[in-house]
Amino acid sequence: MRFLIIIPAHNEEKNLPLTLDSLQKQSCKDFRVVVVNDGSTDRTSEVISRYTENDVRFTTINLQKSEHQPGSKIVHAFKNGLQTEPVDEFDIICKFDADIILPENYLEEVGKAFTNNQTYGLVGGLLYVEKDGKWIYEGNSNKHHVRGPMKAYRRECFIQIGGLRETLGWDNIDSILLEDLGWKEIVIPGLQVKLIKVKGADYTIRPADYYGRYFYFLGLNRFLAYTAAAKEALKIKSPLFFFNIVGSYERCRSKKIELKITKEEQKAINARRWNMLKKKWLKM
Structure with missing residues (x-):
């Protein structure tokens, strides 16, 4: 190869x-x-x-x-x-x-x-x-x-x-x-x-705006985006973090920023995330 x-x-x-x-x-x-x-x-x-x-x-x-x-x-x-x-x-x-x-x-x-x-x-x-x-x-x-x-x-x-x-x-x-x-x-x-990480950097902690934009550009629907936001907020035990993520996500939606995936690809991504959610959280 x-x-x-x-x-x-x-x-x-x-x-x-x-x-x-x-x-x-x-x-x-x-x-x-x-x-x-x-x-x-x-x-x-x-x-x-x-x-x-x-x-x-x-x-x-x-x-x-x-x-x-x-x-x-x-x-x-x-x-x-x-x-x-x-x-x-x-x-x-x-x-x-x-x-x-x-x-x-x-x-x-x-x-x-x-x-x-x-x-x-x-x-x-x-x-x-x-x-x-x-x-x-x-x-x-x-x-x-x-x-x-x-x-x-x-x-x-x-x-x-x-x-x-x-x-x-x-x-x-x-x-x-x-x-x-x-x-x-x-x-x-x-x-x-x-x-080779930058000394003192912690890539596991991201600002709320990052997560909101990430969930939007991933093509997640509202339910999945809000669920993902709740998961991140629970990690640091911060209700405010949840609302900040959701706010960032909604700002992207209101601006109708173009996605780099097709409608069919977006459907596939949401279907896969939903299946993952059922498997991990709902034990279905």
């Missing part, structure tokens, strides 16, 4: 070398890397040059800095990188972040999973973060979901779902759509990917 790996990068001079070094150390050597320099103002371009000048598998493109919109910015950069390569010459399309460290067998094991299981559409490992000198499971998502920093898609699946959407929630939209089309999303627990 041949890999096409797209890595969006903005001001990642410190982290990017760790990511690219981990790729050079892979036991699987059949890959192509496109690093998308998204308007960096630090020495990211110099870092990239050290690899592109010495390893023909690495290439790059430079963009003007994308507008900072959660979700859409990174997908916009990814799509620009994807356009530089003939997708049909690759078996697996990867979207990796510029601040991860992959185990040396990552590509090899992902390739084996796809080869041995023709229904696998999306495969990845688990994210680990450093805490008190130890690498521990991040725990920001269920262990059956491939996180955004390390997505690997079978090419046919990637094309069938229409690629990635430039919107908040893209890394959940892809999972739902591919499963609705009969593909499977698989996490390989033994593949531990290190996420």
Whole structure:
């Protein structure tokens, strides 16, 4: 299996070398890397040059800095990188972040999973973060979901779902759509990917406005959005948080902001979320 790996990068001079070094150390050597320099103002371009000048598998493109919109910015950069390569010459399309460290067998094991299981559409490992000198499971998502920093898609699946959407929630939209089309999303627990978090940052805590917009752009109907809002509010035991999330969601609805999914895809997403709700909460 041949890999096409797209890595969006903005001001990642410190982290990017760790990511690219981990790729050079892979036991699987059949890959192509496109690093998308998204308007960096630090020495990211110099870092990239050290690899592109010495390893023909690495290439790059430079963009003007994308507008900072959660979700859409990174997908916009990814799509620009994807356009530089003939997708049909690759078996697996990867979207990796510029601040991860992959185990040396990552590509090899992902390739084996796809080869041995023709229904696998999306495969990845688990994210680990450093805490008190130890690498521990991040725990920001269920262990059956491939996180955004390390997505690997079978090419046919990637094309069938229409690629990635430039919107908040893209890394959940892809999972739902591919499963609705009969593909499977698989996490390989033994593949531990290190996420180099900003010191002191906590990605598990998001502002209410983020959640409201996220639920809207995911295409959730009111009932499911309000239910999801209640779940987030319960986590921090704050009724006000619920109302703030709902307020953000309703503002998006009143503005009729365009969604990046079709009506049919929206129906599929709501159906999947409803089934998940019945299974987890209502035990139906």
